[in-house]
Amino acid sequence: MDSIFDIIIIGGGINGAGIARDAAGRKIKVCLIEKNNIGSATSSWSTKLIHGGLRYLENFEFKLVRESLKEREIIKFIAQDIVRPLPFIIPHLPSQRSKWIIKIGLFLYDRLGGKSSFPKSKKINIQKIIPNILKSNFKEGFQYYDLQVDDKKLVELNINDAKKKGALIIENQKIIEVKREKNYWIIKLSNQKILKSKILINATGPWINNVLKDIIKIKSKKEIRLVKGSHIITKKLYDQNYAFTLQNEDNRVVFVIPFKQEYSLIGTTEIEVHSPENPKIEQSEIIYLINTINKFFKKQIKNDDILDTYSGVRPLIEDYKEASKVTRDYIFDLNINNSFAPLLNIYGGKLTTYRKLSESVLNYLKPYLNKKILYPWTHKEKL
Numbered sequence: 001m002d003s004i005f006d007i008i009i010i011g012g013g014i015n016g017a018g019i020a021r022d023a024a025g026r027k028i029k030v031c032l033i034e035k036n037n038i039g040s041a042t043s044s045w046s047t048k049l050i051h052g053g054l055r056y057l058e059n060f061e062f063k064l065v066r067e068s069l070k071e072r073e074i075i076k077f078i079a080q081d082i083v084r085p086l087p088f089i090i091p092h093l094p095s096q097r098s099k100w101i102i103k104i105g106l107f108l109y110d111r112l113g114g115k116s117s118f119p120k121s122k123k124i125n126i127q128k129i130i131p132n133i134l135k136s137n138f139k140e141g142f143q144y145y146d147l148q149v150d151d152k153k154l155v156e157l158n159i160n161d162a163k164k165k166g167a168l169i170i171e172n173q174k175i176i177e178v179k180r181e182k183n184y185w186i187i188k189l190s191n192q193k194i195l196k197s198k199i200l201i202n203a204t205g206p207w208i209n210n211v212l213k214d215i216i217k218i219k220s221k222k223e224i225r226l227v228k229g230s231h232i233i234t235k236k237l238y239d240q241n242y243a244f245t246l247q248n249e250d251n252r253v254v255f256v257i258p259f260k261q262e263y264s265l266i267g268t269t270e271i272e273v274h275s276p277e278n279p280k281i282e283q284s285e286i287i288y289l290i291n292t293i294n295k296f297f298k299k300q301i302k303n304d305d306i307l308d309t310y311s312g313v314r315p316l317i318e319d320y321k322e323a324s325k326v327t328r329d330y331i332f333d334l335n336i337n338n339s340f341a342p343l344l345n346i347y348g349g350k351l352t353t354y355r356k357l358s359e360s361v362l363n364y365l366k367p368y369l370n371k372k373i374l375y376p377w378t379h380k381e382k383l
């Protein structure tokens with residue numbers, strides 16, 4: 001039988017990858033098991049933004065926005081080859097949020113994260129800065145900055161560094177059986193390999209409760225809401241290097257973002273689903289996104305202009321609000337029982353907060369690792 005790991009992580013999305021890297025850098029014996037390829041699920045189906053989440057201020061999520069803005073600064077530094085700051089324009093729509101609400105939101109957005117290297121937000125004349133893109137009734141607007149990221153690459157860079165620092169990464173392997181003993185977990189893989197670990201971390205994003213129920217066989221204490229989000233990709237709708245934050249009648253926002261030199265990425269939607277498997281865009285989502293573009297842009301688009309689509313499923317912590325208001329924060333559920341080895345379930349989270357989440361996981365698990373673990377380090381070492 002193999003030697004005992006300190007930590008085994010199930011799930012190779014951004015959260016699992018971030019924890020593996022952080023742990024390996026602290027000389028913790030860590031192994032990550034992913035049933036498909038690394039970063040092939042939710043973490044590569046996102047809007048690809050490292051952002052504070054301006055919209056979350058409306059739900060008074062100041063702590064989350066503050067942490068996200070701080071992380072935006074750190075990720076800009078540690079992942080500089082795969083991120084770029086982008087100016088976002090919010091066209092003013094009097095029927096939606098008032099100028100004052102947006103101004104207050106942006107005032108906070110500029111300041112909540114502390115010292116920032118991003119330009120401050122400002123009021124703009126849209127037709128002067130980017131003439132003839134939006135319809136002529138959209139004259140006034142606001143500009144703020146966020147960070148665009150190659151999400152899949154972010155997972156891969158974390159995994160590569162974790163490997164370099166000694167982590168064992170196992171891809172394309174299913175866990176077929178898990179046994180919980182007093183001091184360790186015994187994990188059996190589909191290739192019949194058996195691994196042992198003092199701590200088990202369930203970082204399977206939208207699969208979290210399925211893995212708990214079907215593999216770990218423990219009743220979940222928390223409910224999650226699975227909310228699908230879809231994007232469409234068109235030939236670029238304009239040449240300038242600006243993104244748009246479009247306010248919709250349902251109070252949601254849709255982003256239009258320059259993508260890979262030649263394209264525009266447009267999303268997203270919010271549709272509740274029952275399963276995280278193979279999410280696909282529905283015609284109603286396509287219509288929703290096309291209508292949003294056609295409401296704001298001079299250039300009108302139709303079904304035939306869509307070159308590609310992708311969808312992902314958000315694993316949101318259930319708080320019984322409407323989908324756009326459900327928190328994007330994360331929660332740790334530590335399952336300890338004096339007679340058995342610990343289990344940590346990770347609920348929720350965003351691409352933006354993966355590094356801080358990973359650091360918090362290790363601080364949280366300190367008492368159960370039975371060894372001196374090194375200080376936090378991922379905020380200063382480039383990926």
Ligand SMILES: Cc1cc2nc3c(=O)[nH]c(=O)nc-3n(C[C@H](O)[C@H](O)[C@H](O)COP(=O)(O)OP(=O)(O)OC[C@H]3O[C@@H](n4cnc5c(N)ncnc54)[C@H](O)[C@@H]3O)c2cc1C
Binds near residue numbers: 043175206313
């Ligand atoms: C439409 C959409 C847009 C988003 N946009 C943004 C954004 O712009 N910015 C942002 O910060 N966040 C965004 N998010 C949120 C962000 O993408 C997710 O919070 C994040 O990717 C979740 O990462 P994860 O590691 O928890 O899950 P995942 O990336 O889903 O990883 C979980 C992994 O677990 C694996 N797994 C499942 N079961 C098993 C098993 N039995 N054995 C082994 N492995 C298993 C899966 O294959 C998967 O690879 C968006 C999400 C969606 C859906």
